[in-house]
Amino acid sequence: MKPVLTVEEYQRVDRSYQGDLYQAMERAGLAVALAAVRHGAGYGSRVVVLCGPGNNGGDGYVAARHLHRRGAHVQIQALGVPRTAEASRGAESAVAQGIRIAGLAPPESHDLVIDALFGGGARGGLPASVVAWMDAGLPVVAVDFPTGLDPSTGEVEDRAFVALETVTFQTLKTGHVLGVGPDRCGKVTVADIGMEGGEPAMGVAEEADAIRPARARNAHKWNAGAVLVVGGSTGMVGASVMAGRSALRFGAGAVVVASPRSDLVTAAAPELLARPIDGIESDLDRFDVVIAGPGLAEPDREAALPILRKATRVVLDAGALDGASIEAARDGGGDVVATPHAGEFQRLAGVAAGVESARSFAAETGSTVLLKGSPTVVTDGAMPILVRTGGPELASIGTGDVLAGMIGALWARGSTAQQAAVSAAYWHGVAGADLAVSSTVTADALAMHVARFAFTDGGRGR
Numbered sequence: 526m527k528p529v530l531t532v533e534e535y536q537r538v539d540r541s542y543q544g545d546l547y548q549a550m551e552r553a554g555l556a557v558a559l560a561a562v563r564h565g566a567g568y569g570s571r572v573v574v575l576c577g578p579g580n581n582g583g584d585g586y587v588a589a590r591h592l593h594r595r596g597a598h599v600q601i602q603a604l605g606v607p608r609t610a611e612a613s614r615g616a617e618s619a620v621a622q623g624i625r626i627a628g629l630a631p632p633e634s635h636d637l638v639i640d641a642l643f644g645g646g647a648r649g650g651l652p653a654s655v656v657a658w659m660d661a662g663l664p665v666v667a668v669d670f671p672t673g674l675d676p677s678t679g680e681v682e683d684r685a686f687v688a689l690e691t692v693t694f695q696t697l698k699t700g701h702v703l704g705v706g707p708d709r710c711g712k713v714t715v716a717d718i719g720m721e722g723g724e725p726a727m728g729v730a731e732e733a734d735a736i737r738p739a740r741a742r743n744a745h746k747w748n749a750g751a752v753l754v755v756g757g758s759t760g761m762v763g764a765s766v767m768a769g770r771s772a773l774r775f776g777a778g779a780v781v782v783a784s785p786r787s788d789l790v791t792a793a794a795p796e797l798l799a800r801p802i803d804g805i806e807s808d809l810d811r812f813d814v815v816i817a818g819p820g821l822a823e824p825d826r827e828a829a830l831p832i833l834r835k836a837t838r839v840v841l842d843a844g845a846l847d848g849a850s851i852e853a854a855r856d857g858g859g860d861v862v863a864t865p866h867a868g869e870f871q872r873l874a875g876v877a878a879g880v881e882s883a884r885s886f887a888a889e890t891g892s893t894v895l896l897k898g899s900p901t902v903v904t905d906g907a908m909p910i911l912v913r914t915g916g917p918e919l920a921s922i923g924t925g926d927v928l929a930g931m932i933g934a935l936w937a938r939g940s941t942a943q944q945a946a947v948s949a950a951y952w953h954g955v956a957g958a959d960l961a962v963s964s965t966v967t968a969d970a971l972a973m974h975v976a977r978f979a980f981t982d983g984g985r986g987r
Contacts, residue, residue: 526734526910527715528725529697529867538695538723540745549718550580553668553694554587556716560666560692561637562844568596572735575618575629575658577642577672583612584668585641586619595623600635604652617823629654632661640686644669645676645700653683659684665689670700671709679704680835686880687711692712695720696734701878701920702900727880727898727909734910735951737776737938737981749778750937751890753836754811754930755802755829756821756844757784763925764820764843767968769797771930774814775949777937778983780930781805781812783832784790785825788928793953806832813937814838818845819926826850834859841865842929846873851890861892862930862942870896880909893942895932895950897925903946910947916953918961923968931975951976 530538542549549944557653558566566572574589576582586601603626607613611749616626629648629652638888642655651659651673659673665688670676673685679700691710693701694717701708701713740749757765765782772779773796780797782790789798802825809815820842823855833839833853841850841863849875867878874886880902887894888906896902900911931949936942960966960974 526696526728526731527562529699529702529729529911530723531660531726531728531827532949533724535695535698537914538720539786541722544719547614549720550583550611550615551587551660552718553584553692553716555591555717556714556725557584557588557639557641557666557668557692558591558696558855559839560690560714561588561639562595564637564666564689565666566592566595566597566637567599567821570600571634572637573600573602573635574631575641575642575655576601576603577644578608578612579644580609580612580642581644581668582607583609583615583918586612586615587641588641588668589624589767590622592618592708593624599624602629603627604629604655607859632658633639633665635663638665639662639668640665640672640688641668642672645672645674650745656684670691670698672707674706677703679706680965681705681709685709688715692716696723696725697729700724702727702913707913714863719894723909727911730910730912730951732951736940736944736947737935737948737979739980740938746778747811750776750814750934750935750939751779751790751812752777752781752930752933753805753809753815754780754782754819754933755815755817755832756819757782757786757790757843758820758822758825759786761820761822762783762786762793764923766794766797767923767926767972768797768816768819768842768930769932771927771972771975772934774972774979775931775934775977777832777934785828786821793808802828802832812836814840814933816840816842816933817850818842818917818928821845833859838865838931838942841932842937848873851892855891860942861890862895862932862936862946863890863892863893864897864925864932866925866948883908893946895946897928901950903943904952905943908935910943910946912954914951914958916954916958916961918966919954919957921966921968924953924957924971927968927972930972934979979987
């Protein structure tokens with residue numbers, strides 16, 4: 526898992542660093558220069574490096590020196606004189622190589638701009654001379670953060686550069702992954718400059734964190750993961766079918782849909798078992814996980830409550846994302862995964878959706894919260910985990926039902942609640958991106974496509 530530090534925590538690590546700060550700047554500047562090379566900077570290309578007065582500008586001076594040595598036509602335009610010993614030394618090293626340092630001038634035609642101005646938000650607003658460069662429409666590589674982006678929140682108060690690539694140091698910071706940070710930063714490259722440590726505020730899930738339990742050699746359908754989907758009210762049967770199908774295709778051995786319209790479930794999806802909602806709680810011992818809510822209309826919620834009170838592991842989605850359902854599941858002592866999008870979360874928790882509010886709500890309710898979005902946030906009240914694989918191709922009706930089915934399948938197969946939520950969100954995004962290469966992503970197509978990612982070897986997981 527990739528750690529994500531707050532800016533304040535990174536600054537604390539920076540202040541406590543016992544190594545040679547100029548050597549760290551040399552490593553940072555080289556990493557920036559290499560990023561510039563990836564975007565075409567080289568012999569004969571025209572590169573302008575915009576340098577601020579702090580160590581961010583110092584990184585720019587070092588980068589300019591390296592690019593000059595590669596034969597690029599490099600200009601350095603500085604917004605003020607260096608204010609730190611390291612930045613001054615970086616500027617002197619650039620001048621010693623024959624690079625002229627001028628003041629910030631109006632934009633001209635360049636092949637690449639290196640934004641080494643402020644490394645994020647600028648206190649007191651942005652100078653007009655900087656805004657002019659933002660409006661120039663030139664390709665940009667940013668140092669640490671695009672100027673104008675809030676390093677903590679990932680929001681833009683006034684204006685900000687939009688970078689092709691942002692080179693940051695040691696770890697990701699919150700502004701890279703929250704708000705509009707991902708849109709402004711472009712690809713974020715983390716360069717090792719010799720610093721280490723710090724307490725992460727959150728983590729970004731990687732493939733190694735997206736666990737998919739294998740099936741035992743002697744597995745049968747009822748011990749390979751049994752899932753009950755509760756929903757499918759009149760007019761919304763399709764949602765319960767999408768959840769059931771994705772659970773089955775994502776490795777659950779047996780899936781039953783309990784619906785007021787069980788006849789329509791059978792007609793739509795003969796591979797799924799179908800039962801009426803009434804009375805199904807007497808058979809709950811057969812099921813490892815209950816997914817409640819896909820296609821569940823308000824008139825049928827009351828009938829679902831006895832099931833939730835008896836279930837030991839519950840995924841609450843869509844129509845079951847209400848206080849009564851959470852209370853019923855908690856009263857029964859069951860473990861709960863709640864899967865709201867931002868609007869559902871605000872209705873459920875009474876506060877705006879966000880990383881910290883999701884963590885607080887999870888802690889208060891004793892549940893695992895999967896807050897759908899970009900990124901998706903998963904937390905059980907401890908350190909939040911961000912899942913960044915999902916893209917705009919998933920903005921289609923019913924894809925959330927597919928995600929609920931995937932969570933239920935992984936949980937039934939032996940994952941913990943948080944592991945199931947993280948892994949399902951990760952592979953949901955991967956499957957959506959993979960499907961989008963050749964087709965429009967719809968829930969029915971996605972529910973079929975997730976089977977490609979159900980096991981680590983694409984087969985039975987042996």
